[in-house]
Amino acid sequence: MPTTTSARDAAKAHVAAGATRAGRRPGVRGSTLSFWLFTGPFLTGLAVFVYIPIGWSAYLSFFEARFTVTPSTFVGFDNYTYMLTNDRFTDSLVTFTVFAAFIVPVTWALSLGLALMVDRLRFMRAFFRSVFFLPTAVSFVAASLIWKMSVFSGVRFGLANTFLGWFGVENIAWLADPDPPWYWLVIVSVRLWLQAGFYMILFLAALQNIPPELYEAAAIDGAKPGWQTFRHITLPQLRATSTAVVLLLLVAAYQAFDEFFNLLSKTTWGRPPLVELYYTALGENQDYGAGSAGAVILTVLICGVTLVQGRFMGFGRNEDSR
């Protein structure tokens, strides 16, 4: 992706430039003051609302802290052992894994498909793009509500059951019964509807950055339009965007909360990590110690993912510039 590369290179160039300039001009005290004037408010907020909570929560995770945030009983790693041996917490990690295994490839494929389709349209292209993009404006809560109360309502008048009823299929309890796990269809489709348009925009932008000469050259070389061109030109050219989309989807899935919380509010199944954490820390027990330990564990996991992401993104970039 040119944006990616240019941003990074720009950053590097700037860093280099900044270094030499500071070396040449020692008397920049006026600009030191300006620097803090500009960045001070943000940095103060960042320290108070990002750094301090993380530090505090690391501290709390070593204490027994129920109903209090100023605990006194040091318990060592007990909270961690409790969370990691707690079936519900480990199950939530499994839930996330299953969820990611569905939502990431499906959203990737659908958004790419939509982008390819819109890119090829001759008429009303802007209209179709807007329609597919429109769900981005809807919140997860509103979408969950529509899905739960209307589309996948377990009763007879739900849209899905009405539709199946025309073909003589019995009512299905989409959300109220974990066996068979139809709730996955509901969970995955709601996020798919909300997000596909967003990623479609990214793919569209990338598609329109592919130099048309490549297609012309391929046509001269005898590549058939369609699958061959797609496989050997479009897909490789989209590589950087594809990688970015997959990783964005993964990180977004990791933070899934709204639709699980609302669609499965009265159930004990299908709880991803953040929902589990919500019930641990803010449920009946208000166990901030265990909740903090869980937050630390999740933070460590997501940092791991982000570092791998950096690797992959770097990898994609090298491929690009070669």
Place this chain on the structure above:
Amino acid sequence: MTTTRTRPPAAAGSRAARSPRRRGGRGGAGLHFAAAVSALLFLVPFYLILRNALSTDAEITGEDWQWLPAAVQWGNVTELFDDPTVPFARSLWNSAVVGVLHTVGTLLVCSLAGYGLARIPYRHANKVFYAVLVTLMVPTAVTFVPSFVLVSSLGWVSSLRGLVVPGLFSGFACFLFRQYFLGFPRELEEAARVDGLSHWGAYWRIVVPNSLNFFAAIATITFISGWNAFLWPLVIGQDQEAWTVQVALSSYMTNQTVNFHLIFMATAVSILPLVLVFLFLQRWLVQGVAQTGIKG
């Protein structure tokens, strides 16, 4: 290299429209048919909201599927706002205030910081920038428990401050502004500096007025995410008075009594502002998505 950043990457549709030589636009009737079918599928949920919002409960839950209400029930609107169990008007007001303050605050604080990091020479600027970058590794949603702990010890639970202030310091927004300002033409500012403006003056008189497109793109994205946010408002809004519209909507789903027409009217009303934002600001929204989606 830096100049590549200044042009907003990919206003997808408009650029395609400008260059008619594109290979795109060769699709036949079959493709347009497929697009129309997909579009209809994507619009089904919107149809359901409108149908349910303007029907009676009897029509929604009736034996046979009703495609449209027999008579459009505009009375559902007033009924929604008169419903005493959920303070819906209040929650709309909260969401509007939170959305606006969240957007203005984020833009102000993060753009200043981004500019400082990008353009004001300072020996330790890199170290400061790394301190910001590190926070990008941890999504704020993951740390809601610690944030709640902090905010509750400040006594900000169920308050406007608690809803808005902790969300203002977005490392990601700061990062985006920094990247953008790195590509801002240096000559413009230097002319201003030569004419005697301070960094502060150059920023407000030269840089900001020439960056309105970028600000609009970030503002649109920020407002949408602020309006649609759920986890943090849920955690903070312990009293009904401090509910945002998303929390109010969520409460409908767990209520004992289910009034379908009211629930869907509430959904429709909660989506309306964003659909308007979407329709009128789509240009900036697309830019914002293209800009923020790929993290650079």
